[in-house]
Amino acid sequence: xxxxxxxxxxxxxxxxxxxxxxGTGVETAGLxxxxxxxxxxxxxxxxxxxEKGAATEVVAVSIGVQQAQDTLRTAMAMGADRAILVxxxxxxxxxxVAKILKxxxxxxxxxxxxxxxxxxxxxxxxxxxxxxxxxxxxxGTFASKVELADGRAEVAREVDxxxxxxxxxLPAIVTADLRLNEPRYASLPNIMKxxxxxxxxxxxxxxxxxxxxxLTVVSVAEPPARKAGVKVGSVEELVEKLRNEAxxx
Amino acid sequence: MTVLVFxxxxxxxxRQASRSAIAAASKLGEVHALVVGDAASVGASADAxxxxxxxxxxxxxxxxxxxxxxxxxxxxLLVSLAGDYSHIVAAASSVGKxxxxxxxxxxxxxxxxxxxxxxxxxxxxxxxxxxxxxxTVKSADAKKVLTIRATSFDPAPAEGGSAAIEDAAAPAAGxxxxxxxxxxxxxxxxxxxxxxxxxxxxRGLQNGENFKTVLEPLADKLGAAIGASRVAVxxxxxxxxxxxxxxxxxxxxxxxxxxxxxxxxxxxxxxKDSKVIVAINKDEDAPIFQVADYGLVxxxxxxxxxxxxxx
Numbered sequence: 041x042x043x044x045x046x047x048x049x050x051x052x053x054x055x056x057x058x059x060x061x062x063g064t065g066v067e068t069a070g071l072x073x074x075x076x077x078x079x080x081x082x083x084x085x086x087x088x089x090x091e092k093g094a095a096t097e098v099v100a101v102s103i104g105v106q107q108a109q110d111t112l113r114t115a116m117a118m119g120a121d122r123a124i125l126v127x128x129x130x131x132x133x134x135x136x137v138a139k140i141l142k143x144x145x146x147x148x149x150x151x152x153x154x155x156x157x158x159x160x161x162x163x164x165x166x167x168x169x170x171x172x173x174x175x176x177x178x179x180g181t182f183a184s185k186v187e188l189a190d191g192r193a194e195v196a197r198e199v200d201x202x203x204x205x206x207x208x209x210l211p212a213i214v215t216a217d218l219r220l221n222e223p224r225y226a227s228l229p230n231i232m233k234x235x236x237x238x239x240x241x242x243x244x245x246x247x248x249x250x251x252x253x254x255l256t257v258v259s260v261a262e263p264p265a266r267k268a269g270v271k272v273g274s275v276e277e278l279v280e281k282l283r284n285e286a287x288x289x
Numbered sequence: 290m291t292v293l294v295f296x297x298x299x300x301x302x303x304r305q306a307s308r309s310a311i312a313a314a315s316k317l318g319e320v321h322a323l324v325v326g327d328a329a330s331v332g333a334s335a336d337a338x339x340x341x342x343x344x345x346x347x348x349x350x351x352x353x354x355x356x357x358x359x360x361x362x363x364x365x366l367l368v369s370l371a372g373d374y375s376h377i378v379a380a381a382s383s384v385g386k387x388x389x390x391x392x393x394x395x396x397x398x399x400x401x402x403x404x405x406x407x408x409x410x411x412x413x414x415x416x417x418x419x420x421x422x423x424x425t426v427k428s429a430d431a432k433k434v435l436t437i438r439a440t441s442f443d444p445a446p447a448e449g450g451s452a453a454i455e456d457a458a459a460p461a462a463g464x465x466x467x468x469x470x471x472x473x474x475x476x477x478x479x480x481x482x483x484x485x486x487x488x489x490x491x492r493g494l495q496n497g498e499n500f501k502t503v504l505e506p507l508a509d510k511l512g513a514a515i516g517a518s519r520v521a522v523x524x525x526x527x528x529x530x531x532x533x534x535x536x537x538x539x540x541x542x543x544x545x546x547x548x549x550x551x552x553x554x555x556x557x558x559x560x561k562d563s564k565v566i567v568a569i570n571k572d573e574d575a576p577i578f579q580v581a582d583y584g585l586v587x588x589x590x591x592x593x594x595x596x597x598x599x600x
Contacts, residue, residue: 057418134400161417161418163419166393170394173390173394178360182387200530202474202530218536288543
């Protein structure tokens with residue numbers, strides 16, 4: 041069984057970004073870029089399924105600019121067998137990404153795709169669901185546990201108010217929630233080995249996918265700043281302020 | 290313009306987040322509500338949706354395939370109804386986030402998640418980068434598919450309307466996706482997303498027992514819901530659905546008391562729109578103090594019981 045894992049290169053999760061002064065986007069020049077944290081979890085889950093003997097091959101895919109190959113090398117250093125980079129402009133919309141991934145799925149015919157539940161830059165939480173729709177495959181989103189048996193996946197999902205378990209027929213789409221697993225670190229020897237693993241590069245246009253944006257960014261602004269607060273010296277002072285100044289208790 | 294709002298129901302009531310979605314949709318045009326469920330319970334759900342002021346028609350679809358709001362049949366249903374509507378809207382809940390992007394792809398539309406503000410029929414404001422920036426986006430799609438951030442729109446009232454109810458053709462049950470089971474821990478406390486006051490704990494609580502012995506008495510005094518940071522959830526102090534943040538719940542109560550929470554970007558994304566924020570932390574440099582209206586530097590094991598006693 042083959043598992044495909046789409047991964048995205050994003051601004052590192054520890055960095056607080058700022059909108060550009062002209063309001064056209066956020067300032068990303070010179071910032072540290074990393075693999076989207078949810079995608080690390082997706083890669084890890086695919087590797088664990090391979091280690092359990094449930095899968096034979098793990099293929100990482102990234103869509104974006106040339107530098108996204110670094111993200112693919114990271115996935116291969118973690119243990120992915122090979123990688124595919126689809127070159128596009130920076131960060132296409134989830135609809136375009138889902139269409140490109142559909143074309144890749146048709147070439148690669150995987151049995152399972154594991155994606156992160158959302159990318160921490162656009163916070164869309166849409167690509168996995170959209171790809172499942174385009175392929176007509178079932179989806180197990182926000183997964184905290186995945187078990188494969190008898191041509192189906194049993195997926196525990198994190199939902200409002202608790203957990204829900206669904207059973208979906210393969211081929212299927214799973215999106216990883218934070219609690220699915222703890223991703224491994226790539227060791228130095230594995231980082232060296234990953235440089236020799238195959239990385240195929242394609243152009244989005246060769247796949248016949250139209251990546252025209254449907255959403256135009258009118259402006260990007262800083263959220264309204266909170267008024268500076270005060271430090272209080274005691275519990276009594278805090279209670280007094282909450283009662284008489286803020287009037288919330 | 291007519292807007293279709295998918296309304297989530299629970300025991301014959303419309304969820305508050307869905308009533309916020311109706312309030313948001315009312316800014317766009319006439320509102321029709323879609324309710325789904327098993328054949329036995331969908332009638333009561335439709336009655337509840339019909340009473341929400343602002344809803345002019347309720348479409349109800351009841352069968353076993355729809356009983357658990359699985360994405361596959363529900364997205365197909367939305368697509369089959371979409372022809373008549375300019376906008377398709379749901380709350381940005383776990384159901385809305387699961388289903389609407391799938392329906393959008395089937396309609397060849399780029400969805401717009403987590404809408405905070407509606408500028409006009411094509412233009413919407415949404416947060417990006419964990420809420421560190423607000424993007425205003427204009428959609429070129431003929432139909433708009435939106436999820437609404439509930440805390441940004443005051444919910445429509447639950448009573449006062451009287452909409453007509455119509456049956457919608459429910460999709461046939463398939464076998465590619467099956468509901469197996471659900472585990473929903475029960476609690477007597479208010480629901481996190483609709484609570485007026487939230488008391489939230491983090492790494493500083495040290496263990497689950499301290500959530501009970503230290504935070505619960507304070508929450509009881511305030512009639513508050515209990516929340517948690519990701520660290521507290523990952524460490525197993527409290528269940529997952531307590532988590533407030535970019536990857537958990539987004540809340541905006543009148544009073545948010547953060548206890549032993551440092552205030553990482555990821556956590557702030559979930560609570561920084563609260564009206565009043567109180568931080569209790571022994572580290573005076575903790576980032577949470579930058580957003581707190583009232584900060585108290587001190588040992589939570591000393592301060593929190595005193596605070597509970599003083600209320």
